[in-house]
Amino acid sequence: MDTFGRNYRVSVFGESHGGAIGVVVDGVPAGIVLSEQDFMTDIDRRRSGAKGTTPRREPDVPEVLSGIYEGHTTGAPLAVIFRNRNTRSRDYSLFREVPRPGHADFVAGVKWHGFNDPRGGGHFSGRLTLPLVAAGTVAKKILSLLAGSFEVKAELLEIGGISSDVPDVREKWDRLLDETAEDGDSLGGIVGCTVDGLPVGLGEPFFCSVESLISQAVFSIPGVRGIEFGDGFNAARMKGSQHNDVFVSRDGKCATNGAGGINGGITNGNPIAFRVAFKPTSSISRVQNTLDFRKGELAGLEVPGRHDVCFALRTPVVVEAAASIALADLALSSMSSGYIQTAVI
Secondary structure (H helix, E strand, C coil): EEEEEEEEEEEECCCCCCEEEEEECCCCCCEEEECCCHHHHHHHHHHCCCCCCCCCCCCCCCCEEEECCCCEECCCCEEEEEEECCCCCCHHHHHHCCCCCCCCCHHHHHHHCCCCCHHHHHHHHHHHHHHHHHHHHHHHHHHHHCCCCCCEEEEEEEEEEEEEECCCCHHHHHHHHHHHHHHHCCCCEEEEEECCCCCCCCCHHHHHHHHHHHHHHHHHCCCCEEEEECHHHHHHHCCCHHHHHCCCCCCCCCCCCCEEEEEEEEEEECCEEEEECCCCCCCCCCCCEEEECCEEEEEEECCCCCCCCCCHHHHHHHHHHHHCCCCCCHHHHHHHHHCCCCCHC
């Protein structure tokens, strides 16, 4: 399914080299101030062009087809599309018979009997994160109205094993990106995200816990390989006396945040904190071995086209969007049950 959520329902559609990609968001409350320009701040953060990103440049202008009237949401489904203008589909004709390592070429061809669109990765392309960012823009607006101090911020913590807290990190990252590009290879990265200002009590255990829904939304981002909250995997190496967070005030604030702002799947009033691991870009110009299905033997493949050396560079805003979508879904659920007052919208 290409739909996420129960109360804030997000459906993405389109292919990388099709006419357009887009999103339909159902469950958006009426009366929220919203225009096409409101989407641009986050869209620009995702845009390519910086060192280490793909040279494919798209205008990425949002076209709102429904759900807004006279500058406010109407309560009807919100539909937004983005036209694909800068495509080179000839680069992808080979991959039906010689699938790229690390890509969905093979599995998609088997699952849909060869009828899938392979151009630019089709529906599996990282370009589909653009409509996700658009849905995240609206989710952020909803959360800001429901929790006035809401703030979500994601940033790049690591590229190719080099942490952001080392001296002169930007120079080191730039040098590594240049060297990797010259070698025809790619890099992965880690993104950290913090969500602050949420009330205590969001989350619907068992299967709709805060971690469950954020993780599901985050894993919809192409290239995600892992997610951890708070102390994460390091908690397995700690003792309870080290990992447990001590409450220091009646509103639930803790001296530490090893739980990542969540207890029992429910927000505890401390910042939600998690980290996301992204794999290296699968499309590289270095020759790789893969099976040529026409001949039934291994063959060298040099992937043509325009690709990111490290697509993690463009993902912080996408991670913010995924988290905001999941939290907006939970917040609207709480609002409908009377936990959050609707009068704030």
